[in-house]
Amino acid sequence: MSEQVKQEKKLTIQETMRQIELETEAKVIDGYKTGKIHLPTLSADGKTLEPIKNAEHQIYILKNIMAEGAKKFEATAGRPMTYSEMRSMYG
Numbered sequence: 001m002s003e004q005v006k007q008e009k010k011l012t013i014q015e016t017m018r019q020i021e022l023e024t025e026a027k028v029i030d031g032y033k034t035g036k037i038h039l040p041t042l043s044a045d046g047k048t049l050e051p052i053k054n055a056e057h058q059i060y061i062l063k064n065i066m067a068e069g070a071k072k073f074e075a076t077a078g079r080p081m082t083y084s085e086m087r088s089m090y091g
Contacts, residue, residue, distance in 0.1 A: 012076070012077075013073075013076070013077050013085075016072070016076040016077065017073065017081075017085060017089050020069040020072055020073060021089045024066070024069050024090070027065050028062070031065075036058070037058050037061060037062070038053070038054075066090055069089065069090075070086075
C-alpha cells in the first residue's frame with residue numbers, strides 16, 4: 001500500500017471518528033433534554049452525590065450509543081476500533 005493511500009485511509013478514519021463523536025454527543029445531549037439520562041445531584045450537605053435513579057437503564061442507553069458508534073466505525077474502517085481510538089472518541 002502506497003504512503004498516499006495510507007494517508008487517505010487515515011484521514012477517512014479520522015473523519016469517521018469525528019462524525020461518530022459528534023453524533024454521540026448529540027444523542028447524549030438529547031438524552032439529558034428528554035430526561036432519559038440524568039446527571040447525579042449533590043446531597044443536602046453538598047459533600048456527596050445522590051444515587052441516580054434507574055442507573056442500570058441509563059447505563060444501558062449509554063452503552064447502546066457507544067455500540068452504535070463502534071458498529072459504524074467498523075463498517076467504515078473495516079476493522080474494530082482500537083482502545084486508543086475508543087478513548088479518543090468516548091473519553
